[in-house]
Amino acid sequence: MAWVATAELAAAVSEAGGLGIIGAGSAPPQVVREEIKKVKKLTEKPFGVNVYYMTPYVEELINIVIAEEVKVITTGAGNPGKHIPKLKEAGIKVFPVVASVALAKRLARTGVDGLIAEGMECGGHVGEITTMALVPQIVDAVDLPVIAAGGIYDGRGIIAALSLGAVGVQMGTRFVCAAECTVHNNYKKAIIEAKDRDTVLTGYRGHQVRVIKNKLSRCFAELADNNAEQGEFEKLGEGRLRAAVVEGDIETGSVMAGQIAAMVSREQPAREIIAELVEDVEKVLKYLKGL
DSSP: OTTTSOHHHHHHHHHTTSOOEEEOTTOOHHHHHHHHHHHHHHOSSOOEEEEETTSTTHHHHHHHHHHTTOSEEEEESSOOGGGHHHHHHTTOEEEEEESSHHHHHHHHTTTOSOEEEEOTTSSEEOOSSOHHHHHHHHHHHOSSOEEEESSOOSHHHHHHHHHTTOSEEEOOHHHHTBTTOOSOHHHHHHHHTOOTTOEEEEEETTEEEEEEOSHHHHHHHHHHHTTOOHHHHHHHHTTHHHHHHTTOOTTTSOOBOOGGGGGOOSOBOHHHHHHHHHHHHHHHHHHHHTO
């Protein structure tokens, strides 16, 4: 959720009873620090920061979340193991995102507090296993709390995740259309207008990204058809997420969204989204009890 999960959205989600997360991405450390301080001005509730381990600023970001007393970090694209001791000493909970059982087992040994099992239905960078298949396997493989992510839109998805052994869910795509999310309106409109088959995987094997179909996705498909080198894919993708999120370029920008995009029909305040989720869960539980 780089460029998407800013302070405004994180604060709104936390205020509404969820755990808002700032997507640090590859932003410079000072930008991330400013986002953290902005959240603190907007809410007194706990919030987290996602640390992207491919950024050149990892060390600085770890020091910042400790200094700013952030309660939780989620991590992706790398192993947070070397930072676990200092994070634990600071009382920070660490939840890496994992897309396979092997990675879940490896990171569990580093002393993390839990894992986010993310299925390939999600938007952005994806693995190769669906949420339905991945979550129970990871739950069985590790003795840690597991959060389910990917393909979750409403109370039905939450109850399904809990049934698979997860203790909670992480949601992204629906919250892109939260009123407090600062993405360009064109980006939100693309999600709201998406149909069930409008997302597609782009990139090369092992580094695929789920986006809404557009001119850029067709260019990626051409590279794949021509067996292009990795560098060509990376060059084509450079700066494309910012183009979509900030500039509103939904034709040649990377409109990252999960498969549940087709279920998003309107923009809503984060508090309203979370209230609906809770209400949905209660309805599903009542339905299940009646079976």
